Amino acid sequence: MHASTIEVTRPAPLIETERLLLRQPHLEDLDAWAEFAADPECMRFLGGVQGRSAAWRAMMCMAGSWQLQGFAMFSVIEKESGRWMGRIGPWMPADWPGTEVGWGLSSAAQGKGYAIEAATAAIDWAFDNLGWSEVIHCIDPENVPSQRVAERLGSRLLRRVTMPAPYDTMIIDAWGQTREQWRARRQAHS
Numbered sequence: 001m002h003a004s005t006i007e008v009t010r011p012a013p014l015i016e017t018e019r020l021l022l023r024q025p026h027l028e029d030l031d032a033w034a035e036f037a038a039d040p041e042c043m044r045f046l047g048g049v050q051g052r053s054a055a056w057r058a059m060m061c062m063a064g065s066w067q068l069q070g071f072a073m074f075s076v077i078e079k080e081s082g083r084w085m086g087r088i089g090p091w092m093p094a095d096w097p098g099t100e101v102g103w104g105l106s107s108a109a110q111g112k113g114y115a116i117e118a119a120t121a122a123i124d125w126a127f128d129n130l131g132w133s134e135v136i137h138c139i140d141p142e143n144v145p146s147q148r149v150a151e152r153l154g155s156r157l158l159r160r161v162t163m164p165a166p167y168d169t170m171i172i173d174a175w176g177q178t179r180e181q182w183r184a185r186r187q188a189h190s
Contacts (some may be wrong), residue, residue, distance in 0.1 A: 022074035032084035085109035097161035136176035150175040
């Protein structure tokens with residue numbers, strides 16, 4: 001019998017902002033994650049509506065990425081209510097066009113500034129802990145709300161990118177900035 005080796009990674013961080021907690025996905029997030037994945041408006045630019053089993057796989061993919069890569073998108077939890085509000089954070093699957101901090105928020109979370117608050121904390125964490133020199137945001141050219149979030153984060157349109165299959169036929173723009181640009185902007189605003 002051959003013994004297998006289990007790689008143990010450091011635990012995912014818990015990041016607290018003024019109104020939010022960013023943490024690794026938990027099984028208790030599944031119902032809210034599945035509701036988010038079933039919402040046509042939320043999923044319009046995120047690959048389309050997904051059923052509960054696909055939402056489960058997506059959530060497990062994030063949890064597995066935390067274990068194997070040491071990073072993935074965080075579950076965003078509203079501190080006041082304890083509700084799952086979406087997922088935001090570092091993301092770089094195989095063949096991805098760059099080191100991304102992406103976001104997707106539930107309908108209940110939109111319009112409250114949560115995307116900026118959580119993405120700012122996630123970008124800080126990615127630059128401080130992952131050694132990335134650039135952060136991008138993969139945004140559909142028609143997704144004006146996400147473009148506005150990127151702009152408010154200080155990102156700018158960098159280039160057109162090709163996504164890996166099965167999204168390789170989509171036209172996607174990479175918005176972003178370097179670590180030095182991010183840090184200079186953060187220092188200027190503190």
